[in-house]
Each structure stands twice: as C-alpha cells, then as structure tokens.
Amino acid sequence: MPFTASNQVFAMVDGNNFYASCEGVFQPSLKGKPVVVLSNNDGCIIARSNEAKTLGIRMGAPFHTVRDLIQRGKVKVFSANFILYGDLSARMMHLLGQFTPHLEIYSIDEAFLDLTGFQHLGLRRYGQDIKRSIQQWTGIPISVGVASTKTLAKLANHIAKKSAKANGVLDLTRPQYIERALSLVTVGDVWGIGRRYGDRLKGYGIHTALDLSRAKDDWLMKTFPVSMMRTVLELRGINCIKLESQVPHRKSIVVSRSFGALEPSLSELMQSVAAYTARAAERLREAQLATSMLSVFIRTNSFREYLPQYSNSALIELAVPTQSTSELIQAAQKALTRIYREGYEYHKAGVMLLNLVPASQIQQSLFDTVDRQKSERLMTAIDQINTDFGSGTLQFAAEGLRPRWRMKQERRSPRYTTSWEELAIVKA
DNA sequence: TCTGGGGTCCTAGGACCC
DNA sequence: TCTGGGGTCCTAGGACCC
Structure with missing residues (x-):
C-alpha cells in the first residue's frame, strides 16, 4: 500500500497572484485587466494577474525584456508596495485564524490550517466557506488545498488553482484520488523540489510526483539529501513536516x-x-x-x-x-x-x-x-x-540626506491602508 | 541604459583536539 | 619520512522556499 491514510488534515491556503490582487483591491477598474508588479528598483516582474500571464509575461522576467509586451498589451505596471501587501496579508491571516485552532503563517500570502477533526463538516464545503469569507472581507481571491500532509496539501492547492472544475478548492484526503492527482503534477512543481533537483530527477526518468512517490528509498537516500526522503514520504501520506503555529524567532x-x-x-x-x-x-x-x-x-x-x-x-x-x-x-x-x-x-x-x-x-x-x-x-x-x-x-x-543611491520606485500605488496622506478617496 | 530581496536547511571539508 | 582514528566545531556553498 503506497498511500497511507492518516488522521491529520491540513489545508494550504494562498492568495492568487497575491501582489497583483492587492493592487486590484483598491482599484476595481483593474479587474479583468493585465497587471504586473515589479521588484525593488523596478527591476523585474514579481507578480502577474491571470491576464498578464496569458500575454506571455514570465515570472522573474527583467522589466526591460518585456517592455514591448507590456505596451502592446496595455498592462498596468506597479512598483512593489510591500506596506500595502503586508497590511492586507495581516487581515487575511486574522480571518483564517477564525477557521482553525492552529494556524501557521507560512509567507506573506500563504498559510497552513490544521483541520484535523473537521471531516464531519465536509472538507470541500469548509474550504469553500473559507474562500468566500476571504473574498468578501479582503477582496483577495484565494485557493485552498486539503490533504493529510503539508506537501500533499500544497499539491492539492496547486491543482485547485489550475483546474476549472475544482473552482479553487480541492479536497485530497480520500486515498482513491491521490494517485491521479500525483500523476498530474510535474516533479519540479512539488514543494521542496526546485529547478536543480527537478532536472536531475528527470534525468533519472522521474517526471511526475507519482513517479517520485514510487522511487526506491535506499536509492533516494544515497542520491539526495535527507530532505528529499522527507518530501517523498509526505507524498506517500506520511507526515514528516509538522505544523508550526509557534514560529521560532528568526536566526538572521x-x-x-x-x-x-x-x-x-x-x-x-x-x-x-x-x-x-x-x-x-x-x-x-x-x-x-x-x-x-x-x-x-x-x-x-x-x-x-x-x-x-x-x-x-x-x-x-x-x-x-x-x-x-x-x-x-x-x-x-x-x-x-x-x-x-x-x-x-x-x-x-x-x-x-x-x-x-x-x-x-x-x-x-x-x-x-x-x-x-x-x-x-x-x-x-x-x-x-x-x-x-x-x-x-x-x-x-x-x-546621508537625499542620497542618489536610494532605489527607484516610480510606479508605487498609494499606501491606502496605512498612511493618512494616502487614504482612498471616495467620490459620492 | 535597464536582471529583487529575505529567509532556512543540509552537506562537505577544513581546523583542531585527543 | 611515514604513520591513525575519531570526534567536534565552524564555515562556505548549494539547494530550497516565498
């Protein structure tokens, strides 16, 4: 039996195109339009709305290499406004905290929720409730993946975001669906497998998450660091990565x-x-x-x-x-x-x-x-x-005063939520 | 002309000690 | 000149994440 049933249930929630969505919250006219957000110094693309993705603007692309695409596609361009994103993130996390006894804030736009014991509520329905609530109170669209390990919850979230049928929420707790789901995901898209390991694995004929979950333990152990084995066990439904609701203090x-x-x-x-x-x-x-x-x-x-x-x-x-x-x-x-x-x-x-x-x-x-x-x-x-x-x-x-070396931020949106000078103006 | 910033973990190898 | 094994600690670099 490759896939062990576990009583644990995790949900992985993240904001879709988070930074781009944040820009849209206070500018409803951006809805349906291509939007990108730039890194510090307006150097490269760090977020794209779905419409911008459709235009073929790549993640991480240097701004100057996509300038043409951006002009032709009438793309709205913003310098990163991390104060705004941080504030909307805090609101989202506060709401998520009301859906679970244990919340792990994993990044500015992602969180793991412990939903162990919530099965009787219907996990898919519960996920839809979460999604609706966040959309209503913050204006941010999210995706929800539910599964028995964090790695599988990430994978479920990944599919939920792409599949029209899932409508943003995928419950992967039932073992009969897991194999099919694993076969749909490229090995490089598994949480913990990056470009390098992804390429190496493909060299060994391992192309999908399903292939990886079936790899031999001793071979994995002698070929990769232990973190790879953890990832594989998690894909098999064995919990190796705990939920960390108490974040230890940072090290640097x-x-x-x-x-x-x-x-x-x-x-x-x-x-x-x-x-x-x-x-x-x-x-x-x-x-x-x-x-x-x-x-x-x-x-x-x-x-x-x-x-x-x-x-x-x-x-x-x-x-x-x-x-x-x-x-x-x-x-x-x-x-x-x-x-x-x-x-x-x-x-x-x-x-x-x-x-x-x-x-x-x-x-x-x-x-x-x-x-x-x-x-x-x-x-x-x-x-x-x-x-x-x-x-x-x-x-x-x-x-120094007014230094030359301060970074470029030519297209920053107002700090609607945190700066008195920049509050949204409502015309009635 | 123009290519981000902020983190963590793991491992190999060197220095040092007994 | 060559010759040992084992342990710890530290650091640099590589891999990953967002």
Missing part, C-alpha cells in the same frame, strides 16, 4: 539593495551600508532581538561579465549582543573599510545580523563601555517617532 536579518545603473563612491557605499544597518536594527528591535554578529557584503554586477568582478564580505563580532543602531553602524562601517577595493563598479551591498538572541537575555559584560539603558531609551524614542510620523522622520547622519 538581512537588508540589501542593488544600486541599479549607479556606481556608488566609497562615501556613498558608506551611507548606504549605514542606512541598511539602521533598517536592520529597527527590525531587530521590532522582533525584540539583539545581535552579536554583523556581516557586510559588497559585490559587482555578475551579469556584466566583461567588467572586473569582485565580491567579498566581512564579519564583525560584538562582545555583547546589542540593539543599538549607532553601535551597529560603527561596526558595519569598519567591516566595509576592510573589504572595499578601489577600481570596481559596485552593484549591490547588504548587511546581515546573525547570532540573534532574545533581547531579554542580554547580559552586561564586565568590560562593557556602553551605557546600555541610556542607549535603549534613545532607540525606543527614535522608533516611536518614526512609527508616529512616518519612517525616516528621524535618521542617523551617517545615512
């Missing part, structure tokens, strides 16, 4: 940006690194964490093979975990001077905070020269002002 915080066409000078690199550090430190305090290790990296544009290439990073350890922006900016600038070399066109820089610990665990060191309590009060005050009066109201001098 990264803030990085590319500079686009600009070639920053050393002083501009210094400013940008200071600004990224300040942003990372804000997120650190928001999560009530502290860091004792900071890494800075810079690199040239690897797409331009004809130019001299350079990429390096430097790690700075701090004696005591800290949340202080000024302390971190000092460390970051020290790291940058270590790795900076003249004569290169830098394309990207970033700051990583590592070794994160709960802020409550910070212990004063004997050799500590910083007055931590004073620094903490200052940071709290700065964060509060920036929350109340808008991000960037107060900033550190090291970040």
Whole structure:
C-alpha cells in the first residue's frame, strides 16, 4: 500500500497572484485587466494577474525584456508596495485564524490550517466557506488545498488553482484520488523540489510526483539529501513536516539593495551600508532581538561579465549582543573599510545580523563601555517617532540626506491602508 | 541604459583536539 | 619520512522556499 491514510488534515491556503490582487483591491477598474508588479528598483516582474500571464509575461522576467509586451498589451505596471501587501496579508491571516485552532503563517500570502477533526463538516464545503469569507472581507481571491500532509496539501492547492472544475478548492484526503492527482503534477512543481533537483530527477526518468512517490528509498537516500526522503514520504501520506503555529524567532536579518545603473563612491557605499544597518536594527528591535554578529557584503554586477568582478564580505563580532543602531553602524562601517577595493563598479551591498538572541537575555559584560539603558531609551524614542510620523522622520547622519543611491520606485500605488496622506478617496 | 530581496536547511571539508 | 582514528566545531556553498 503506497498511500497511507492518516488522521491529520491540513489545508494550504494562498492568495492568487497575491501582489497583483492587492493592487486590484483598491482599484476595481483593474479587474479583468493585465497587471504586473515589479521588484525593488523596478527591476523585474514579481507578480502577474491571470491576464498578464496569458500575454506571455514570465515570472522573474527583467522589466526591460518585456517592455514591448507590456505596451502592446496595455498592462498596468506597479512598483512593489510591500506596506500595502503586508497590511492586507495581516487581515487575511486574522480571518483564517477564525477557521482553525492552529494556524501557521507560512509567507506573506500563504498559510497552513490544521483541520484535523473537521471531516464531519465536509472538507470541500469548509474550504469553500473559507474562500468566500476571504473574498468578501479582503477582496483577495484565494485557493485552498486539503490533504493529510503539508506537501500533499500544497499539491492539492496547486491543482485547485489550475483546474476549472475544482473552482479553487480541492479536497485530497480520500486515498482513491491521490494517485491521479500525483500523476498530474510535474516533479519540479512539488514543494521542496526546485529547478536543480527537478532536472536531475528527470534525468533519472522521474517526471511526475507519482513517479517520485514510487522511487526506491535506499536509492533516494544515497542520491539526495535527507530532505528529499522527507518530501517523498509526505507524498506517500506520511507526515514528516509538522505544523508550526509557534514560529521560532528568526536566526538572521538581512537588508540589501542593488544600486541599479549607479556606481556608488566609497562615501556613498558608506551611507548606504549605514542606512541598511539602521533598517536592520529597527527590525531587530521590532522582533525584540539583539545581535552579536554583523556581516557586510559588497559585490559587482555578475551579469556584466566583461567588467572586473569582485565580491567579498566581512564579519564583525560584538562582545555583547546589542540593539543599538549607532553601535551597529560603527561596526558595519569598519567591516566595509576592510573589504572595499578601489577600481570596481559596485552593484549591490547588504548587511546581515546573525547570532540573534532574545533581547531579554542580554547580559552586561564586565568590560562593557556602553551605557546600555541610556542607549535603549534613545532607540525606543527614535522608533516611536518614526512609527508616529512616518519612517525616516528621524535618521542617523551617517545615512546621508537625499542620497542618489536610494532605489527607484516610480510606479508605487498609494499606501491606502496605512498612511493618512494616502487614504482612498471616495467620490459620492 | 535597464536582471529583487529575505529567509532556512543540509552537506562537505577544513581546523583542531585527543 | 611515514604513520591513525575519531570526534567536534565552524564555515562556505548549494539547494530550497516565498
């Protein structure tokens, strides 16, 4: 018996074309029109409405390579507006929480729901209820996949989104349907199998999720990392990946940006690194964490093979975990001077905070020269002002004023839900 | 001209120690 | 000059996810 019945029931819910759908929530005139959303720096396509997909605009395509398609197809183009998407996401997750005792928020637009014990309600009907509710209260269309493991729920969701018959909801808990479903899904579309493993598997004659579920265990174990075996067991209905409703605290915080066409000078690199550090430190305090290790990296544009290439990073350890922006900016600038070399066109820089610990665990060191309590009060005050009066109201001098290197965002929609200046205007 | 950003996990291999 | 095995820890790089 390849497919084990399990009592567990998971639903995987995600927003269809989430970012593009978010743009449509406050602009009903976009309905039925092709819409795309661009990455930071307006670099490439990160979301497409169904109509934009039909035009042949590929996910991840650099903006400039699809400019023609976009003009011909009269596609509406937006710069990413993550504040808006985050807010709509929070509303969606809040509603989903009312449908389950255990919710795992997996990404900005995806969640797993524990529906174990809900079978008597009719899982398909329950899924339709969820879908209707989210559509009604947020305006976001979603898809729902239901199955006995998270990997199968993902797969059910994948089919639900594509099949007209499913109408956005697929219940895959009954074993007799699983084989057929697995045969419909390309191996590369299975959760946990990416491009590389997908190609390798095809090389071995494994083309569908069904083929993969039938592969030999010992061969899998010696050919791939253990994560592959987990995926295969999950496809067979054996639970290996638990629902995580209590998210463990994150292990790293990264803030990085590319500079686009600009070639920053050393002083501009210094400013940008200071600004990224300040942003990372804000997120650190928001999560009530502290860091004792900071890494800075810079690199040239690897797409331009004809130019001299350079990429390096430097790690700075701090004696005591800290949340202080000024302390971190000092460390970051020290790291940058270590790795900076003249004569290169830098394309990207970033700051990583590592070794994160709960802020409550910070212990004063004997050799500590910083007055931590004073620094903490200052940071709290700065964060509060920036929350109340808008991000960037107060900033550190090291970040520079009106810098050239700030990213391009020429087509951002208003922050309808989070900014007083940008509320939707209703004409009656 | 123009190619995102932010995460996690796993493994291999080196350094080091006994 | 050649010669051992085993354990731990760390890091870099590769793979995956959204």
